[in-house]
Amino acid sequence: LPRTGLARFSGTRPRTGRVPVGIGGRRQRIVVTGGAGFVGSHLVDKLIARGDDVIVIDNFFTGRKENLVHLFGNPRFELIRHDVVEPILLEVDQIYHLACPASPVHYKYNPVKTIKTNVMGTLNMLGLAKRIGARFLLTSTSEVYGDPLEHPQKETYWGNVNPIGERSCYDEGKRTAETLAMDYHRGAGVEVRIARIFNTYGPRMCLDDGRVVSNFVAQVNGLVALMESEHVGPFNLGNPGEFTMLELAQVVKETIDSSATIEYKPNTADDPHMRKPDISKAKELLNWEPKIPLREGLPLMVNDFRNRILNENEGKGM
Numbered sequence: 454l455p456r457t458g459l460a461r462f463s464g465t466r467p468r469t470g471r472v473p474v475g476i477g478g479r480r481q482r483i484v485v486t487g488g489a490g491f492v493g494s495h496l497v498d499k500l501i502a503r504g505d506d507v508i509v510i511d512n513f514f515t516g517r518k519e520n521l522v523h524l525f526g527n528p529r530f531e532l533i534r535h536d537v538v539e540p541i542l543l544e545v546d547q548i549y550h551l552a553c554p555a556s557p558v559h560y561k562y563n564p565v566k567t568i569k570t571n572v573m574g575t576l577n578m579l580g581l582a583k584r585i586g587a588r589f590l591l592t593s594t595s596e597v598y599g600d601p602l603e604h605p606q607k608e609t610y611w612g613n614v615n616p617i618g619e620r621s622c623y624d625e626g627k628r629t630a631e632t633l634a635m636d637y638h639r640g641a642g643v644e645v646r647i648a649r650i651f652n653t654y655g656p657r658m659c660l661d662d663g664r665v666v667s668n669f670v671a672q673v674n675g676l677v678a679l680m681e682s683e684h685v686g687p688f689n690l691g692n693p694g695e696f697t698m699l700e701l702a703q704v705v706k707e708t709i710d711s712s713a714t715i716e717y718k719p720n721t722a723d724d725p726h727m728r729k730p731d732i733s734k735a736k737e738l739l740n741w742e743p744k745i746p747l748r749e750g751l752p753l754m755v756n757d758f759r760n761r762i763l764n765e766n767e768g769k770g771m
């Protein structure tokens with residue numbers, strides 16, 4: 454199939470002059486799969502603010518329309534309810550492929566569906582990228598390092614992953630997604646970008662996410678910097694500040710609620726014992742590093758959680 458020449462298509466569209474234009478001085482059409490989710494919706498905000506046309510594809514498994522409701526009515530924004538496990542035809546310049554539940558609570562809920570999303574979903578989006586000549590960014594994860602035997606983890610580390618464990622649908626799924634991305638890159642010349650995101654927190658996160666918080670969501674800047682760069686990756690995007698779970702619990706007590714009590718519970722299966730990104734590569738090649746310390750970021754997330762819980766309770770007449 455011939456490439457459809459999307460660059461030409463978007464380049465000839467009239468500019469209004471009122472909106473800022475995207476990188477390179479022209480508006481781009483960008484798909485964000487999983488754009489109704491936590492990280493995706495912040496990314497969409499950034500792209501819209503930059504002046505791009507954004508299409509979100511989401512099946513609303515963990516994502517919520519509320520995360521995007523402020524964009525409804527914006528002519529540069531489009532929301533499609535679609536499951537990436539099914540093929541789709543679109544014409545765009547760039548694909549940010551985020552669709553996949555990220556929290557263990559959600560990805561263990563239906564492990565086979567998680568695998569299908571990671572493998573078939575990524576295959577479909579890469580097939581789309583190949584057909585239309587779009588650049589493709591995968592949001593992979595620090596989970597590809599498994600329970601790491603190297604500390605801190607550099608991108609060159611191959612990981613220590615249990616292939617048959619409860620978390621495998623996610624970590625092996627993402628490892629296969631990375632493999633697919635590299636095979637489409639080497640075999641079909643698709644321009645791919647791979648980000649390995651470490652635990653991220655912030656407003657709009659699922660209330661029941663339940664993961665350790667480390668890196669504030671402002672890191673979507675890292676995703677955009679990677680997409681616009683000439684580097685394939687993978688790149689670690691995370692916060693190298695290290696703390697124990699007890700230290701984290703104490704920060705939560707100090708910054709959020711001094712009356713909170715700390716409980717000790719058994720850990721879940723295959724949970725990594727230590728993880729810390731080596732981000733020298735992202736610093737050097739993308740000029741990216743996290744900027745928001747935990748003590749500043751935590752209250753921003755907690756205010757958002759409080760407001761949402763309040764609104765939900767009001768909705769129930771409580």
Ligand code: NAD
Nearest residue numbers: 487489490491492512514515516536537552553555652653
């Ligand atoms: P999230 O659960 O908030 O968002 C995922 C989005 O994908 C949701 O809107 C969900 O409805 C959608 N989705 C899931 N399966 C889909 C499917 N089959 N078809 C279409 N849409 C589907 O998670 P998040 O924290 O925003 O994570 C986004 C991406 O970043 C994921 O790929 C995740 O693996 C990756 N990541 C996140 C973190 C983190 O700490 N948040 C860490 C590492 C990697």
Ligand code: UDP
Nearest residue numbers: 539540541542543576577578580581583584
């Ligand atoms: N695909 C898609 N949209 C497109 C092009 C492809 O969803 O615009 C899907 C397609 O249905 C297939 C997958 O992407 O399942 C891989 O496509 P590719 O052309 O690379 O492989 P093939 O279809 O030749 O096996």
